[in-house]
Amino acid sequence: MNFDIEEKFGNIVVGIDEVGRGPLAGPVVAVAVYIKRSLWKNFLKKHPEIIKINDSKKISKKIREKLYNILVNIIPFGVGAASVKEIEEKNILQASLIAMERAYTSLKISADFVLVDGINSPKIKANVKTIKNGDNKSISIASASIIAKVIRDNLMKKLSYKYPGFFWNKNSGYGTKLHIDKIKLLGITPHHRKSFKPITKMIK
Numbered sequence: 366m367n368f369d370i371e372e373k374f375g376n377i378v379v380g381i382d383e384v385g386r387g388p389l390a391g392p393v394v395a396v397a398v399y400i401k402r403s404l405w406k407n408f409l410k411k412h413p414e415i416i417k418i419n420d421s422k423k424i425s426k427k428i429r430e431k432l433y434n435i436l437v438n439i440i441p442f443g444v445g446a447a448s449v450k451e452i453e454e455k456n457i458l459q460a461s462l463i464a465m466e467r468a469y470t471s472l473k474i475s476a477d478f479v480l481v482d483g484i485n486s487p488k489i490k491a492n493v494k495t496i497k498n499g500d501n502k503s504i505s506i507a508s509a510s511i512i513a514k515v516i517r518d519n520l521m522k523k524l525s526y527k528y529p530g531f532f533w534n535k536n537s538g539y540g541t542k543l544h545i546d547k548i549k550l551l552g553i554t555p556h557h558r559k560s561f562k563p564i565t566k567m568i569k
Contacts, residue, residue: 442472
């Protein structure tokens, strides 16, 4: 991945992505990152592994976590989340956009342009460009996707200690067969999204 897209939109270009729209449990988490392009060659010399940056879904957990540990130490990033309550009240799309707004605010950088993964634009006080499948095209968005994925996975792992029966440490709240079977057996927790199928049908 390179900075071809970023170079079209100015000097200070921020990338945003979210993780967790599909799971049956847990919040949605978004991350905003700013990569100073003039420093990238130095970063590559010191951390050659960052050549592997890609959409977080396309790389293994081991590589993703390794890249996360590098990225959080070399580039500024901001994190935003929307709770299960907000997902239920506003719907998952609006909650995702709220998480993105919070991530950009948390970054505390005034961008020339903000590149957002997807087709929907969050309410950000900056120029925004939405990019469909942006995590496959923009190194900034891909970096944001990696950081967001690891942060959310770690959060679900922590929650799994409180609710061990659902194996969130392994499924991150996604609707695996085991997770759904456990919901049928144990019932729902405050972290489950009651508006999501098949949970909606289970509680009727």
